[in-house]
Amino acid sequence: MNRSDQYIGLCRLLMLALLGGSAMAGEVPAGGAADLRAQVWAAECAFARSMAERDLPAFERHLSEQALFFGSSQVHRGKPAVLAAWKGFYEGAQAPFSWAPDSVEVLGDGTLAHSTGPVRNPQGELVSRFxxxxxxxxxxxxxxxxxxxxxxxxxxxxxxxEAPAKPLCP
Structure with missing residues (x-):
């Protein structure tokens, strides 16, 4: 076997090891996926509670430093910009809106999750989805x-x- 064949063989072995390792590491065990969804559901509910309880510091604790929030007319990039944009929502005795998840899904590797759900005005009317x-x-x-x-x-x-609002967070 010449040097070129050895190199190709070594490359094949490395690729198989990488592919095999990433396939095994890329999936959360079945019970783990349900636990991760429950974690994200609880985080989303706590995030929503920060609005109901008028607690801006609690809102902040849920933001990544790289948070990106799409406002009605601009994108707020980074935790400081999101906080500045949302500070007004936390002023006053009554929350201007509320939200709760009705769906949470987590990537197979457990690193990212998607949540979505209804957004309601102070009268409880559905006005949008997040x-x-x-x-x-x-x-x-x-x-x-x-x-x-x-x-x-x-x-x-x-x-x-026509559909009654269902409580989605404890």
Whole structure:
């Protein structure tokens, strides 16, 4: 076997090891996936509670340093910009809106999660839906990295009037 054949063989072995290792490391055990979804669900509910309880420091604790929030007219990049944009929502006795997850999914490797759910005005009427991406920054520590609300269409608002609101967070 010449040097070139040895090199090709070594490259093949390395590729197999990398592919095999990443395939094994890339999936969370079945019970682990449910636990991770529960962690993100709890984080999203605590994040929403920060608004209901008018607790801006609690809101801040859920933000990644690289958080990216899509506002109605601009994108807020980084924790300081998101805090500045959301500070006004935390002023006053009554929250201007509320939200709760109705769906959470976690990547197979357990590093990122997506949550989505209804956003309601102070009267409890469904006005939009949010979509958020969470990153596990330390074991069991989820922080939000992306967030965007999407207004409902007129048809969706009409359908929402027919369906009673269900409590989604404890």
């Amino acid at each position: 979509a958020s991406v969470w990153r596990q920054e330390a074991p069991g520590q989820w922080r939000i990295v992306l967030d965007k609300g999407v207004p409902l269409t007129a048809a969706e608002r009409e359908r929402a009037k």
